Amino acid sequence: MVAKGSLPWIGGALLFTAVMAYISTLSGGLVSYFFLFLFIIGAVLTLFFFVFFRDPERKPPGDEDDAVSPADGRVISIKNGTISIFMNIHNVHVNRAPLAGTITHIDYKPGGYIPAFNKDSQVNERNHVVINTEHGILELTQIAGILTRRIVSYISEGSYVKRGERIGMIRFGSRADVIIPQGYEFTAKPGDKVKAGETIIAMRKEKIRA
Structure with missing residues (x-):
């Protein structure tokens, strides 16, 4: 596919x-x-x-309240409640919803094409998506990379997405940042390789400590 x-x-x-x-x-x-x-x-x-442009089928593991990775790639940082995942040229570039919920806000901003792993990539083209989940607000930002020339969105404000559902893609190298809802804790670590819709990156705190 x-x-x-x-x-x-x-x-x-x-x-x-x-x-x-x-x-x-x-x-x-x-x-x-x-x-x-x-x-x-x-x-x-x-x-x-x-x-x-390959787009394999993915089946999210675990429970519905386990947050899955939005992208294939490598975790490059986790700080201030945000996880950053860098997608290399060989990764699948279709992005997926970490949790189920309603899309309440989409904010697309054009910009430059600095390498996505660089701290100065804050000026890059980006698409900020806010999802109202059962357990709180989740924010996902798609950030274009040096070879990217377009972020493609499959969703619209007001639509409901399932956990692991396709929400868009970034062409030719990029990054995805996720801010998890309060009450969640990251299970992924910097350096981990993750897969969109298949790797659990965060879980509810009471579940981890049970």
């Missing part, structure tokens, strides 16, 4: 590859080698887009 909105990218790469292959068969000499080279580039791009 591929991510929503990815077909123009994949289709364009496939079309380019097919056209270059056809032209190379009609040409001769150095011209033929030139179009063969373009065909190889097109084939590599097509494979890259298929891998990058």
